Amino acid sequence: MRFLKSFLFIAVIAILGFSSLNVQAQSFSDNEKTSRSEIERKVFKKILTMPYYGVFDNISFKVDGNTVTLFGKVRNAQNKSDAERSVEDIKGVRNVINNIEILPLSGFDDAIRYRIIQTFSRDGGSLYRYLQGVNPSVRIIVDGGRVSLEGYVATRGDYNLANILANGVSGVFNVDNNLIVEKERVR
Structure with a gap:
């Protein structure tokens, strides 16, 4: 034992x-x-x-x-x-x-930035949630009237809505929609 x-x-x-x-x-x-x-x-x-x-x-x-x-x-x-x-x-x-x-410093670009924020919060429905918080999942870059949307959204509908609304803002020449749809992202 x-x-x-x-x-x-x-x-x-x-x-x-x-x-x-x-x-x-x-x-x-x-x-x-x-x-x-x-x-x-x-x-x-x-x-x-x-x-x-x-x-x-x-x-x-x-x-x-x-x-x-x-x-x-x-x-x-x-x-x-x-x-x-x-x-x-x-x-x-x-x-x-x-x-x-x-x-570059530009009052024109600043006006576009704030009009996009207003449009997303007023007409964008669910888009405003992407711009809130300490680390917003969507970034809005404006350079000489050219807008670049960067970051992540949850659905293809939010992706399309962001593109349509940003293109409709007065003063925007073109929009590069570089948003990534979370559900479609390859992990």
Whole structure:
């Protein structure tokens, strides 16, 4: 009986030891992937928590090794420099390439921005929900009367409605509808 207890005890210890070796081996082989996804998650969070980042700004990024490249268009130089500065502070990032474009100051473009917001909230039905909150899922970029809709919507109907309403706003020359329908997105 005593032999059986000691045999079971040794067997359990051996199984636990081998299972922990297996877990450690997996973590070493996935280290590169985890590191990249961790950097992507941190960059995303840093951008979203910038104090002046709003519905009229759009910043995207690409992680390549320890280099982060920033893209997009913002309304003020503060957002461009804040994005670069906050991403540089992330552990594992050695180089930041800042390709963010600062939109020119324009009363004409500002008027279009606010007319689009008014149109979406008044006539858009469900569209206004995409513009609310700290991190709106739809971004409205206006550059010289050209509108670019960026982000995500829930349905194809919302996608079409946003396109129709933005095209109908006075002063808009053309609309690039880059919205992604969540239900149709390839995961």
